[in-house]
Amino acid sequence: MSKALVWLRRDLRIDDHAALYHALKLHAQVYVAFVFDTDILDALPDKYDRRVEFIWESLNELKLALQQKGGDLLIRHGKAIEEIPRLAQKLEVAAVYANRDYEPLAIARDEKVAQALLRVDKTLHLFKDQVLFEQDEILTQTGKPYGVFTPYKRAHLAKLNPFYLKAYPVQRYLKSLAGGKAEGMPSLESMGFSRTNLKTMRLPTGIKGAQQLFDDFLQRIEDYHDARNYPAIKGVSYLSVHLRFGTISIRQLAHAAWQLSLAGNEGAATWLSELIWRDFYFQVCYHRPDLQLERRAYRLEYDQLPFPNNRDWFAAWCEGRTGYPIVDAAMRQLNETGYMHNRLRMVVASFLVKDLLIDWRWGEQYFAEKLIDFDFAANNGGWQWAASTGCDAQPYFRIFNPQSQSEKFDAKGKFIRKYVPELTGLDDRKIHAPYADTPNKKDLLVSMPQIDYPMAIVDHAVQRQEALSLYKNNVK
Known part of the structure; x- marks a missing residue:
């Protein structure tokens, strides 16, 4: 009559659950628990956090x-x-499963937990669950981890x-x-957090919410390869937060x-490729712990680029007032909803690093604080891709x-009109660069006095040349 405890973390479901399956199969009594970990929660800068509420729901x-x-659920x-x-x-369990x-x-x-359990004659068993292939399951012919996605994808698909x-038959x-019955749920307030706008966003939570989104996406997945690029249409799966929390x-x-x-x-093939990117970034994170522990660049020759890091420009970027409507709309979407369309994540990241010449780590950290689907591996991988400092990144001159x-x-x-409503009155051509054809902001305000929108804080063409020089002249 041995007993076990299943410790949930980023796997908040019952079906197709590796740790739960193994525990149930091997033990007569299985308890299930989740810990609102104060080592994580106390480090959050804002107690108005959609992620905590998503987990709670x-x-x-x-x-x-x-x-x-x-x-x-304990x-x-x-x-x-x-x-x-x-x-x-x-609970007097023989082992903990996670x-x-x-x-x-x-x-x-996990190593600290395992050591503490061993001191009381209990063991921690860990299983692969959140990825298709982990750690050293896919290596190059020389036994090294892949640093380029395309050959990794070929090996993955092969x-x-x-x-x-195959699903675990839980x-x-x-x-x-x-x-x-266990104790009741602690309230968000008792843990120091407040309700957010999660419910007004109508983002479905939990197991049922994930299945609802997946069923909907399957009806339009055929168009994903093209539709995923357009933020104003329903082209993506919206499952990223559900994958993040399992x-x-x-x-x-x-x-x-x-x-x-x-x-x-074709759409399904493209989406499968995106899921493989997720595995790819997990294995990069695993093999390069310095990316998180030391906040290093994957390509060490780019680790100490002398970015000017203008704090006023960074604040404008964070608040969506750069004078570039697509950038500002994307940043406002992030601030208002905790979500940003994937195409726009690339656009705003490139703009921060290559136009504003601000260290990619500043943007990475801001996303880490704001994104409801924040996942270190994908976030770090995406930012280093845009900054040309990562594995398989775009060359710095792109x-x-x-x-x-x-x-x-x-x-x-x-999309711009939804998040930058002050530009609603502009025509479809002018809305992308409101002041492009006017000598100064005053001229436009005379013709359209309802506009209250900043001039572009930088000239893209000028900043592009500055970025090229910064990268070219400072590679170690």
């Missing part, structure tokens, strides 16, 4: 789902490195088969869930994408032109 649903299956608020060993002792994480800080946390996409073992299984998503791509669905990006991907200015 998803746990509410998960707790009810476990109760309906005869179990419950929830703690404190340091995970203390709460998990304490709970394991209290799904493996790949960020250096999370790995260090190895991918139904075995790696349901058949749920009879082993430990019964009895309210849906990566195997479920990849299996659908893989099958559809084999049938010739610099996004924010105006041409706007004209191409938001031609009618629909």
Whole structure:
């Protein structure tokens, strides 16, 4: 009659869950727990945090789902490195089961928990769950981790088969869930957090919300390869936050994408490629812990570029008042919703680094504080790609032109008008660069007095040359 404890982290679901499956299969009684880890929460600069509320809402649903299956969800608020060993002792379990994480800080946390458990004669078992291939499962022929995506993708696809996409049959073992009702949920307020605008955003949370979004996306996935580039249309899956917190299984998503791509669905093939990018960044993060622990550039020759780092320009970028409408609309979307369209993440990152000449780490940190789907591996990978300092990054001399990006991907200015409403009255041509044809702001204000929008804080053509010089002359 051995007992086990399943420790949830970024896997807030019941179905197709590696750690839960193994625990249920091997033990007569299985408890399930989640810790609101104060080592993480206390470091958040803003207690108005949509991520915490998303987790809280998803746990509410998960707790009810476990109760309906005869179990419950134990929830703690404190340091995970203390709460998990304490709970394991209290419940007298033989072992703790969890799904493996790949960020250096999370790995260090798990090592501390494992050591604390060993001191009381208990073990921590970790399993692959949040990726399709992990750690050293895909290496080059010389046994090294890949640093370029395209050959990594080829190796990934060559190895991918139904075995790696098969769901863990958790349901058949749920009879082993430990019964009895646990304590109630701590309120957000009791943990020092407040309600956000999450519900008014109508972002569905939890297991049901993830499935709802996935079902909807499958109806339009065929168009994904093209539609994903246009922020004003419903072209992406909107599943990134659900993948981040594991309210849906990566195997479920990849299996659908893989099958559809084999049938010739171009959109599904493109989406599968995006899921492989996610695996790629996880393995980069795992093999290069200095990216997180020391905030190093992947390409060390670019680690100490002398960015001028104008703080006023950075504030304008953060607040969406750069005078470049597509950049400002994207930043306002981020600030208002915690989400930013993926195409625009590339645009604003390029603008910060290559136009404003601000260290990519400043932008990476701002995104880390604001994005509801923040994931260190993907965020760091994306920022270093845009800054030309990362693995398989765009060459430093390829610099996004924010105006041409706007004209191409938001031609009618629909997205801009939503988040920069002061420009609503401009025509579809002028909205991308309001002051381009006027000598100064005053001339436009005379003809359109309702406009209250800043002049462009920099000249793209001038800044482009400055960026080229900075990179060319300072590579170590």
